[in-house]
Amino acid sequence: MTDGEVNLHQQLISAIEHQKRPTVTVLSCLLSVQDSMGYIPSEAIDLIATKMDATINEVWGVASFYTNFRFSPPKSSTIEICWGPTCHILGATKLLETAQRELALETEGDSQKGDITLKYNTCLGACAQGPVININHKIIGSMTPEKISPILSEFLEDNS
Amino acid sequence: MTTYEILKSEADERQEKLSNGDKPWIRIGTEVHGRAAGAIDVLEAIEEELSSKNIAANVQKVGSLGISYAEPIVDIKKPGMPRLFFANVEPSDIPSIIDSYLIKDEVPMKNILGSLGENKISGVSDINEIPGIKYQQRIALRNSGHNSPDDIYQYLATGGYEGLNKAITNMDPSDVIKEVTDSGLRGRGGAAFSTGIKWSFMVRSQGPKYILCNCEEGDPGAYNDKGILESDPYTLIEGLTIAGYATGATNGIVFIRHGNNGPIENTEKAIANAYEVGLLGKNIFESDFSFDIEVVLTGESYVSGEETALMDAVEGKRAQPRPRPPFPAAFGVWGHPTTINNVKTLSYTPEIIRRGAKWFSSIGVNKSTGTAIACINGNIRYPGMYEVPMGVTLGHLVNDIGGGIPDGKKLKMLQTGGPLGGVLGPDSLEIHIDFDEMREAGAIFGSGGIIVADNDTCAVDITRVLVSFCQYESCGKCFPCRLGMEHLLEIIERIAKFKNHDGDLEMMMKIGTSMEGASLCGHGQLGFGPIRSALKHFESDFLSHMEDKICPTGSCLGTKISPKNTRPYSWDFLPPNLDPVNLQMDNPRKKNG
Numbered sequence: 067m068t069d070g071e072v073n074l075h076q077q078l079i080s081a082i083e084h085q086k087r088p089t090v091t092v093l094s095c096l097l098s099v100q101d102s103m104g105y106i107p108s109e110a111i112d113l114i115a116t117k118m119d120a121t122i123n124e125v126w127g128v129a130s131f132y133t134n135f136r137f138s139p140p141k142s143s144t145i146e147i148c149w150g151p152t153c154h155i156l157g158a159t160k161l162l163e164t165a166q167r168e169l170a171l172e173t174e175g176d177s178q179k180g181d182i183t184l185k186y187n188t189c190l191g192a193c194a195q196g197p198v199i200n201i202n203h204k205i206i207g208s209m210t211p212e213k214i215s216p217i218l219s220e221f222l223e224d225n226s
Numbered sequence: 227m228t229t230y231e232i233l234k235s236e237a238d239e240r241q242e243k244l245s246n247g248d249k250p251w252i253r254i255g256t257e258v259h260g261r262a263a264g265a266i267d268v269l270e271a272i273e274e275e276l277s278s279k280n281i282a283a284n285v286q287k288v289g290s291l292g293i294s295y296a297e298p299i300v301d302i303k304k305p306g307m308p309r310l311f312f313a314n315v316e317p318s319d320i321p322s323i324i325d326s327y328l329i330k331d332e333v334p335m336k337n338i339l340g341s342l343g344e345n346k347i348s349g350v351s352d353i354n355e356i357p358g359i360k361y362q363q364r365i366a367l368r369n370s371g372h373n374s375p376d377d378i379y380q381y382l383a384t385g386g387y388e389g390l391n392k393a394i395t396n397m398d399p400s401d402v403i404k405e406v407t408d409s410g411l412r413g414r415g416g417a418a419f420s421t422g423i424k425w426s427f428m429v430r431s432q433g434p435k436y437i438l439c440n441c442e443e444g445d446p447g448a449y450n451d452k453g454i455l456e457s458d459p460y461t462l463i464e465g466l467t468i469a470g471y472a473t474g475a476t477n478g479i480v481f482i483r484h485g486n487n488g489p490i491e492n493t494e495k496a497i498a499n500a501y502e503v504g505l506l507g508k509n510i511f512e513s514d515f516s517f518d519i520e521v522v523l524t525g526e527s528y529v530s531g532e533e534t535a536l537m538d539a540v541e542g543k544r545a546q547p548r549p550r551p552p553f554p555a556a557f558g559v560w561g562h563p564t565t566i567n568n569v570k571t572l573s574y575t576p577e578i579i580r581r582g583a584k585w586f587s588s589i590g591v592n593k594s595t596g597t598a599i600a601c602i603n604g605n606i607r608y609p610g611m612y613e614v615p616m617g618v619t620l621g622h623l624v625n626d627i628g629g630g631i632p633d634g635k636k637l638k639m640l641q642t643g644g645p646l647g648g649v650l651g652p653d654s655l656e657i658h659i660d661f662d663e664m665r666e667a668g669a670i671f672g673s674g675g676i677i678v679a680d681n682d683t684c685a686v687d688i689t690r691v692l693v694s695f696c697q698y699e700s701c702g703k704c705f706p707c708r709l710g711m712e713h714l715l716e717i718i719e720r721i722a723k724f725k726n727h728d729g730d731l732e733m734m735m736k737i738g739t740s741m742e743g744a745s746l747c748g749h750g751q752l753g754f755g756p757i758r759s760a761l762k763h764f765e766s767d768f769l770s771h772m773e774d775k776i777c778p779t780g781s782c783l784g785t786k787i788s789p790k791n792t793r794p795y796s797w798d799f800l801p802p803n804l805d806p807v808n809l810q811m812d813n814p815r816k817k818n819g
Binding site: 151 | 258264445447523602688692699701
């Protein structure tokens, strides 16, 4: 194994073996790996199957079911834009259009123009301050296309 | 002295020091709406200003007062003065607030919202005159925005754990169940079933038994469960412990969606605090009753809020509903007897035990006792989370509390009870918040979300978003829902693009009716609700798209975002080194494989 692979392996073992919460399940292992790595490397599936005495198939079944898991490393920043009905009524579509234009994306995904991933979110839970976005786990309300452009360009300038 | 008395006297002492000590007490609303409005930056500005001016103060993060539109709210209590509330505070406002109020003793009038408590200040109105506060009757939310979620002593000082103490020391479990049954409390998760009766179903076998508290709350437009956990987690923890005592359960599980960091952190902190002072764990209040609570997270999946799917998620599987029977009360999580309650339902029980069933049942109307926690948002002047007595009308919520529709526009549509609840027209303002009356009117109160849309909203557009949500969140287990939602979305998208085919309406009716009859759980059974109700109230919008090829408001002309996610996923996402064919084989490592 290369150094990088050894590091990855150790990080995975530590995420799976040292969980904060007492109930350990296939799902809790996957969530712990996702929190620690930002994605689920395929090696993690193997390790979790062994640890939980489950089949690889069962672990993939859980990993592919919940929409918060991803299977390739994300960009270093993530922007989530809510498209729930409240935010939609308050103008979320315009935010999404602006974000997609600035990031050169047609749907959600990793931007080729900057070091940022765009994600749709069904509800960020701050509807009374809608439309809401979430940048690297910082939630910002009352968003407008005018306000979102400078926020995004920060990520583009830094990394393009 | 008993444990309760010792804790209570310690708590009273601390509370007295906080509110009448020599230091000012500054509270800032950092619930998710506060944070979305920039409360963390305001908090930093406060701390910076205090340290640069060398002012000693108690600074606390608190939850939501319900008036989310006014966030970030800063609340300052000086010794001998009433509490002063400042609304929509920005970091740049902080130096002048601190300077004039804490140093010069002048009341800054910018941002002032109101005062609370004795010694009125001239020119500052009482905060109870604000409709969003005045019309609230808070039971589950009684401490939200007042108590720090980090401080269990504040909860004890404001009447917390009196209910549990009463239950454990003076009442048998059956008395507790009777009290809750008599109070008329009904489940606030959507089904509105009597909580006391539900508790009595719990099978009293040996071994572990569980109370599951459901805070999945994936409904867009609803945030009251998360609001309780973030603002006052102790009321839930006490309620959960009371439920454990009443049903003979050994363990409580609070089930929260991964990513809701505010509610998760505050709940875990509160659980740790309760263990520390002996309010969880072995022999609570010197009795034989022992109870443990932990937090379990689910991934992002709307259906995992369904009772039986939730149990699968706790066990770490795909969150897909199980057929019933067996019922959870006999065969639930890991095969043990389980009772599942919503956050709001459990949060009422401490006050029901403390103040009695009669007191609770005197609030509300008919068979809907107590209060409702409504989250009003959308095209509304004062969006927020308001706890009101059952029986008020939707019109009271929208107009008196919510302040009506802004910008001189008119109400077009209300969307209640989550995306499956469908939509209502403007004539619905007469409907009372009453489980049975709302059901008869073809609406559900459900999770309490009320989304308001003005006359610039297109019914086809909103229906498309709702259908898209329901399609995205279908768990894929039963095909009427999995395929039905996909076809419905296809047709509604066609209509929104003015490319409808002949017979599309009939086709939707046919698909929807089969989904209602043949789906395994509520998601598919109610999945046609948005379209059926939109056609009932707003048929003309559909016809103008279909026949005249015009969107009356222009909303359907822009980009249409409808993420598709049909579970099970296609294999596209698999890393290239994994061969899907080989995945079908059993893993030789598994025992009994």
